[in-house]
Amino acid sequence: MIVSRILIRSFKQKYSHICRTLCSAQNSNATTHTEKTYPISGTRTVFNGINSQTMFAPQTALIPELTPGEILVKVRLASICMSDVHTIRGQRIEPTPSVLGHEAIVEVVTHRRPESDLAVGDRLTFSIADSCGQCEFCLTGLNQKCIKLFKYGHAKLSDGSGYNGCYATHIILRRGTHVVKIPEIISDRCAAPINCSLATAMCAMEYVPKAKNGRAFVQGDGMLGLYTCAALREHGFERVYCSGTRLQRSKFIEHFGGIPLYNDEILEEETNKIDVVVEVCGVSNVVNDGLRLLKPGGVYLFVGMVHPHSQLNITGEQIIRKCLTIKGIHNYAPRHLDQAVQFLEKTFKKYPYEELIGPTYDLSDLSQAMQISIEKRYGRVLVKPNVLTS
Amino acid sequence: MLGERIVFNGLNSEKMFSSETVPLPELAPGEILVKVRLASICMSDVHTTTGQRVEPTPSVLGHEAVVEVVAHRRPESDLMKGDRLTFSIADSCAKCEFCLKGLSQKCTKLFKYGHAKLSDGSGFNGCYASHIIIRSGTHVVKIPNIIFDRCAAPINCSLATVMCAMEFVPKIKNGRAFVQGDGMLGLYTSVVLHELGYETVYCSGNHIQRSQFITRFGAVPLYNVNYEILIEETNKIDVVVEVCGVSNVVNDGIKLLKPGGLYLFLGMVHPHSDLHITGEQIIRKCLMIKGIHNYAPRHLDQAVDFLVKTIDKYPYEEVVGPTYDLSDLQNAIKIATEKTYARVLVKPNMK
Numbered sequence: 001m002i003v004s005r006i007l008i009r010s011f012k013q014k015y016s017h018i019c020r021t022l023c024s025a026q027n028s029n030a031t032t033h034t035e036k037t038y039p040i041s042g043t044r045t046v047f048n049g050i051n052s053q054t055m056f057a058p059q060t061a062l063i064p065e066l067t068p069g070e071i072l073v074k075v076r077l078a079s080i081c082m083s084d085v086h087t088i089r090g091q092r093i094e095p096t097p098s099v100l101g102h103e104a105i106v107e108v109v110t111h112r113r114p115e116s117d118l119a120v121g122d123r124l125t126f127s128i129a130d131s132c133g134q135c136e137f138c139l140t141g142l143n144q145k146c147i148k149l150f151k152y153g154h155a156k157l158s159d160g161s162g163y164n165g166c167y168a169t170h171i172i173l174r175r176g177t178h179v180v181k182i183p184e185i186i187s188d189r190c191a192a193p194i195n196c197s198l199a200t201a202m203c204a205m206e207y208v209p210k211a212k213n214g215r216a217f218v219q220g221d222g223m224l225g226l227y228t229c230a231a232l233r234e235h236g237f238e239r240v241y242c243s244g245t246r247l248q249r250s251k252f253i254e255h256f257g258g259i260p261l262y263n264d265e266i267l268e269e270e271t272n273k274i275d276v277v278v279e280v281c282g283v284s285n286v287v288n289d290g291l292r293l294l295k296p297g298g299v300y301l302f303v304g305m306v307h308p309h310s311q312l313n314i315t316g317e318q319i320i321r322k323c324l325t326i327k328g329i330h331n332y333a334p335r336h337l338d339q340a341v342q343f344l345e346k347t348f349k350k351y352p353y354e355e356l357i358g359p360t361y362d363l364s365d366l367s368q369a370m371q372i373s374i375e376k377r378y379g380r381v382l383v384k385p386n387v388l389t390s
Numbered sequence: 391m392l393g394e395r396i397v398f399n400g401l402n403s404e405k406m407f408s409s410e411t412v413p414l415p416e417l418a419p420g421e422i423l424v425k426v427r428l429a430s431i432c433m434s435d436v437h438t439t440t441g442q443r444v445e446p447t448p449s450v451l452g453h454e455a456v457v458e459v460v461a462h463r464r465p466e467s468d469l470m471k472g473d474r475l476t477f478s479i480a481d482s483c484a485k486c487e488f489c490l491k492g493l494s495q496k497c498t499k500l501f502k503y504g505h506a507k508l509s510d511g512s513g514f515n516g517c518y519a520s521h522i523i524i525r526s527g528t529h530v531v532k533i534p535n536i537i538f539d540r541c542a543a544p545i546n547c548s549l550a551t552v553m554c555a556m557e558f559v560p561k562i563k564n565g566r567a568f569v570q571g572d573g574m575l576g577l578y579t580s581v582v583l584h585e586l587g588y589e590t591v592y593c594s595g596n597h598i599q600r601s602q603f604i605t606r607f608g609a610v611p612l613y614n615v616n617y618e619i620l621i622e623e624t625n626k627i628d629v630v631v632e633v634c635g636v637s638n639v640v641n642d643g644i645k646l647l648k649p650g651g652l653y654l655f656l657g658m659v660h661p662h663s664d665l666h667i668t669g670e671q672i673i674r675k676c677l678m679i680k681g682i683h684n685y686a687p688r689h690l691d692q693a694v695d696f697l698v699k700t701i702d703k704y705p706y707e708e709v710v711g712p713t714y715d716l717s718d719l720q721n722a723i724k725i726a727t728e729k730t731y732a733r734v735l736v737k738p739n740m741k
Contacts, residue, residue, distance in 0.1 A: 137649060142676060145649035284669050296488060296496035305669030314665055316637050316658030319681035323493060326679040328672035 042074075043385065044168035045366050046157060049096040050088060056366050064161050066112045069175020073106035073124065077360070078166035079192035079380040080373045082222065082282070083306065084153070088370055091307055095156040099165030101383070102128045102153030105182060105191035106171060118179070123188075125195045126171075127178040127337050128152055144331035150174060151331075167366055169385040178334035180341045189360075190344065190353040193223055193380050196331075198340040201227040203332035204278060204301050205339075207325075210236060211275040217267075217293055218242040218258060220281030220304060221249040223356065223379045226256045228278050230351050231343065233257035237276075241267065244281065246376060255352050267293065272322075279303060284310040296322045303329045360384050394738065395519035396719050397508060398438070400447040406439065407720050415512050417463045420526020424457035424475065428713070429517035430543035430733045431726040433573060433635070434659065435504070439723055442660050446507040450516030452736070453479045453504030456533060456542035457522060464526075474533040476546045478690050479503055481525040495684035501525065502684075518719055520738040529687035531694045540713075541706040544733050545693050547684075548574040553692040554685035555654045556582050559629055568627045568646055569593040569609065571634030571657055572600040574709070574732045577607050579631050581704050582696065584608025588629075592619065595634065597729055606705050620646065625675075632656060637663040644671050653679045713737050 043060050066072055084100050086092040094100070108122040118124075131138050131146035138146050153165040161172040173179060182191045201224060208216075214237040218228050221244025232240045233256075242258035250260035261267070275298055277290040282304035290300055291314060319326065344353070358378025361369035363385040373381040393414045396407050417423055435451050437443040445451070459473045469475075482489050482497035489497050504516040512523040524530065533542045552575060559567075565588040569579045572595025583591045584607070593609040601611035612619055623646055630643040635657035643653055644667060672679065697706070711731025714722035716738040726734040 140650065142650045145676060279669070287669070297491065297493045302669050302673050306673050308668060308670055310669035312665060312667055312669055315661060316632070316640070316655050316663035316665055317661055319679060320655050320659050320683045322681065323496060323683050324681045326672060328675065328677045330673050330676050
């Protein structure tokens with residue numbers, strides 16, 4: 001009788017202990033280390049290189065345990081950046097095998113950042129660059145050139161967790177990666193391109209002076225070009241010209257505050273009158289026009305020509321005689337991601353961001369989605385993974 | 391009162407230089423009549439006489455000089471007869487958008503001494519003359535006694551231009567810089583970077599006899615394109631300054647710069663300056679390239695202040711070469727072309 005009571009008591013104690021553990025696992029925002037509450041495997045689309053038999057191959061793989069500082073996210077929606085298009089066309093070389101894709105809006109599944117206010121289900125954007133925060137570049141605000149730089153969508157499969165790119169169901173965000181919550185007002189479709197295109201445009205804006213009655217010229221009508229038009233207008237620029245090769249974009253340019261220029265209307269009358277020119281088309285032969293248009297003391301931002309076929313056909317004299325500044329912009333630092341989200345939130349109703357975004361393809365249809373991207377009909381083509389719930 | 395000037399008639403004329411003695415015009419309000427104490431020959435004038443640069447003709451060349459007040463019509467100033475002055479190469483309006491944002495050298499009504507046709511203004515527009523009439527939009531700065539004429543002459547082109555360049559140079563802890571060129575601009579740039587606190591300043595050039603000067607101006611001389619250093623310092627240099635006028639150094643400069651670094655272009659002020667670089671090189675390293683042409687009034691002040699502060703510290707006198715009489719200008723220019731000295735001087739025979 002006594003033995004059975006002891007047994008019942010100890011059973012009750014064990015039972016309540018188990019209950020308590022389960023309850024704390026459900027309620028805790030800081031995750032537990034002991035219980036796995038997320039799927040143990042995910043799917044990623046591996047890029048094997050342009051010369052391989054299967055350029056893209058889906059792979060289901062275990063999701064590793066999180067280490068301190070990491071965040072496991074599921075990809076809600078990814079967008080295809082033109083640089084990925086260049087990679088699959090052989091104009092850029094990235095390490096292989098790898099998971100491409102570096103623009104996405106994601107959702108917290110679980111995390112190991114107890115000092116943060118992250119909660120399961122939070123929609124996030126995240127920095128393409130994982131950086132150390134301690135080297136001379138991080139310390140001078142140039143995190144994108146961190147000596148220990150790691151870039152999502154640009155890393156070999158064997159580097160880190162392997163869940164390194166956005167063309168996947170999940171990503172493991174490393175501890176040196178800055179994240180920003182996406183306000184509810186911003187839809188997934190508009191949020192996806194924030195962490196490459198819009199954040200890069202914010203970085204470029206850091207070098208744009210405030211010019212009274214300022215005039216700018218944006219060379220390129222892609223996502224970068226349209227974001228830059230809006231940003232320049234919000235910065236107070238009176239006249240923002242935008243040139244490109246896609247006539248169907250002309251009404252978008254207008255909606256984003258720019259004056260569209262097509263068919264070589266090269267603005268003779270604006271020679272020497274433009275305060276800022278921004279190259280966002282990736283083509284080097286626009287640079288001579290840009291130099292001609294700039295006024296003395298003007299600023300030229302180079303953003304798009306991130307590939308070797310960008311030979312410049314200019315002289316030192318052109319730069320000196322007009323006292324010009326040329327600034328190269330590559331990626332961005334954590335503060336620019338914050339600025340990007342703030343900018344989008346502030347102007348969400350003002351500009352037709354949704355209109356720029358094209359159709360959504362399933363992750364398994366990535367090749368097809370890339371093909372549509374190449375055609376450049378839309379500012380962005382989206383990819384949505386078929387997420388298996390745990 | 392008469393003044394003498396050496397008129398440049400152009401490369402293809404029978405007599406490239408001819409001497410002329412003419413009456414000095416009356417001064418208009420704001421103008422200063424100065425006599426030239428000592429002029430120095432800037433390399434750009436050498437380029438003009440060898441055809442690499444084209445200037446309007448006929449004209450009086452020469453834009454670097456230390457001058458002395460003879461008379462003036464600036465009653466609001468504290469100028470006195472006998473004051474030694476340096477003066478801005480650029481005469482500017484102070485009202486246009488460029489003057490108002492501190493870029494006076496690109497004034498919409500810009501006038502440049504030593505670069506103007508004889509018929510433009512008073513005709514006493516250049517330093518290869520006995521006198522200059524300084525116009526009302528020209529900034530002037532008094533030269534303290536501690537600075538002798540030989541050191542003062544190159545202030546108003548070379549040293550002031552370097553001060554303008556320095557405005558864009560960040561103060562960096564343990565900074566490393568690379569100066570491409572060992573002429574007057576290169577030597578001044580080396581010493582200013584050194585004074586700014588840069589830990590290592592390399593200076594490369596073609597004139598090995600300058601190497602001991604480079605050392606004494608606070609920099610590490612590099613000759614015969616020292617490849618070892620180039621490899622060691624790849625991606626490690628904070629600031630590169632082009633002051634040699636040659637565009638093929640730019641690829642080295644870009645390789646040396648660290649991400650986020652700054653490239654200043656000063657010397658390539660002529661059309662044969664094709665750059666063989668890609669947009670990618672500039673973007674991937676987030677580089678800034680800044681073109682520096684001439685300077686604004688504040689840089690002339692800064693130049694004089696800098697020289698006063700450091701006149702006893704560096705051998706400014708020694709890098710300046712011999713003095714020729716104004717009537718010997720052609721010969722003086724020829725010696726300047728040989729680049730044996732950083733500067734060759736010209737002194738008018740004052741009657």
